[in-house]
Amino acid sequence: MALDKNGIAKRIAQELQDGYYVNLGIGIPTLVANYIPEGVEVILQSENGLLGIGPFPDKGKANADLINAGKQTVTAIKGAAFFDSATSFAMIRGGHVDLTVLGAFEVTDQGDISSWKIPGKMVKGMGGAMDLVASAKNIIVATTHTDRAGKSKLLKECTLPLTGVKCVKKIITDLAVIDVTDNGFKLIERAPGVSVEEIKEKTEGKLIVEGEIPEMNI
Amino acid sequence: MNKVVKNAKEALEGVSDNMTFLLGGFGLCGIPENTITELVERNITGLTCISNNAGVDDFGLGLLLKKHQIKKMISSYVGENKEFERQLLSGELDVELNPQGTLAERIRAGGAGIPAFFVPAGYGTEVAEGKEVREYNGKHYLLETALTGDFAFVKAWKGDAYGNLVYRDTANNFNNMMAMAGKITIAEVEEIVPVGEIEPNCVHTPGIFVQRIFKAENLEKRIEFVTEKE
Numbered sequence: 001m002a003l004d005k006n007g008i009a010k011r012i013a014q015e016l017q018d019g020y021y022v023n024l025g026i027g028i029p030t031l032v033a034n035y036i037p038e039g040v041e042v043i044l045q046s047e048n049g050l051l052g053i054g055p056f057p058d059k060g061k062a063n064a065d066l067i068n069a070g071k072q073t074v075t076a077i078k079g080a081a082f083f084d085s086a087t088s089f090a091m092i093r094g095g096h097v098d099l100t101v102l103g104a105f106e107v108t109d110q111g112d113i114s115s116w117k118i119p120g121k122m123v124k125g126m127g128g129a130m131d132l133v134a135s136a137k138n139i140i141v142a143t144t145h146t147d148r149a150g151k152s153k154l155l156k157e158c159t160l161p162l163t164g165v166k167c168v169k170k171i172i173t174d175l176a177v178i179d180v181t182d183n184g185f186k187l188i189e190r191a192p193g194v195s196v197e198e199i200k201e202k203t204e205g206k207l208i209v210e211g212e213i214p215e216m217n218i
Numbered sequence: 219m220n221k222v223v224k225n226a227k228e229a230l231e232g233v234s235d236n237m238t239f240l241l242g243g244f245g246l247c248g249i250p251e252n253t254i255t256e257l258v259e260r261n262i263t264g265l266t267c268i269s270n271n272a273g274v275d276d277f278g279l280g281l282l283l284k285k286h287q288i289k290k291m292i293s294s295y296v297g298e299n300k301e302f303e304r305q306l307l308s309g310e311l312d313v314e315l316n317p318q319g320t321l322a323e324r325i326r327a328g329g330a331g332i333p334a335f336f337v338p339a340g341y342g343t344e345v346a347e348g349k350e351v352r353e354y355n356g357k358h359y360l361l362e363t364a365l366t367g368d369f370a371f372v373k374a375w376k377g378d379a380y381g382n383l384v385y386r387d388t389a390n391n392f393n394n395m396m397a398m399a400g401k402i403t404i405a406e407v408e409e410i411v412p413v414g415e416i417e418p419n420c421v422h423t424p425g426i427f428v429q430r431i432f433k434a435e436n437l438e439k440r441i442e443f444v445t446e447k448e
């Protein structure tokens with residue numbers, strides 16, 4: 001069975017390592033914070049100027065001055081730091097953030113990503129996504145394998161305006177865990193009960209399948 | 219030295235049509251509300267506004283957009299404003315979208331006297347169109363230029379008559395850089411404290427960057443998405 005959003009987030013959380021500084025994008029990536037494994041301490045960075053994002057505030061305690069990059073009210077953990085946007089992007093551009101997790105419209109088997117614009121229809125802007133993908137040491141894309149119409153989002157070439165080129169290292173979808181290698185997508189794991197054939201069928205880009213593909217352990 | 223003025227009206231002395239303004243804030247967090255209200259009242263037009271976001275339909279910069287006072291926006295993310303998207307798609311509004319870190323650095327550079335610099339964000343994308351590309355240590359970088367403005371409008375938590383500013387929590391965001399890059403920088407603050415009360419170690423924006431300061435009245439501090447524990 002394909003994973004739901006929380007399932008994808010749960011699987012991504014397994015990629016977190018103790019001591020990581022992590023930037024989580026809007027949408028599914030934000031949910032990853034709910035599944036940080038026991039014994040793993042990570043500090044979440046928010047590009048609007050917070051190192052150490054805490055849980056949502058208690059009822060009635062929302063603070064207009066304390067939000068995340070998705071403009072939701074949050075709290076700050078003990079030991080958090082606040083700073084301006086230039087300092088925030090010095091952390092990102094300078095390679096100090098260990099892992100970035102973000103969503104995408106399309107990803108290619110070369111690691112290109114599009115995520116910010118649908119010409120003539122939707123222009124929200126790139127926000128911090130271009131800075132993040134150009135500089136993060138490790139980038140995981142969290143997405144559904146296909147769009148609402150059933151069309152593959154894992155392509156040979158992006159059809160939409162690019163956010164970055166040759167930058168995505170790993171893709172975790174509702175169907176599979178896929179590494180982006182020099183030779184194309186490499187299937188690493190499949191969602192419980194999902195067949196390799198289904199993944200092949202729903203992946204337009206070049207997919208390498210070697211040996212037995214284990215099921216995700218979630 | 220006393221930079222304190224009575225209110226937004228007095229602070230905005232000298233603003234006029236076709237000027238370039240820098241505005242602090244991220245979403246609706248840390249935006250100069252009173253200043254924006256005064257700009258709406260003054261009815262000036264042809265403005266170029268440099269701001270990370272464009273407010274929402276009925277608050278923040280959305281109020282200036284609705285009255286068609288803005289000719290051009292330089293921003294990174296405008297997804298929360300339908301009127302903005304409409305004016306952009308219909309061609310009424312000239313928009314330059316920048317990667318957020320590039321935008322922050324362009325403003326910081328403007329305030330710091332650095333005319334241009336190289337960043338990796340946007341290489342290989344439409345952001346790179348027309349820009350010089352250079353390779354350093356095997357990686358590609360774009361030449362980006364500095365931004366400054368005729369006026370910068372910022373919002374802080376506390377300030378004093380010297381113009382020293384302290385922000386609260388994530389309401390610093392773009393304010394600190396904007397303050398550096400305005401020819402005239404106007405700060406609206408929640409509280410004006412006596413000179414000497416702000417511990418020098420805790421000043422975020424040193425007063426040299428600020429020309430006028432006033433106490434904000436009736437701050438709404440609207441929250442875009444109130445999210446609380448279930």
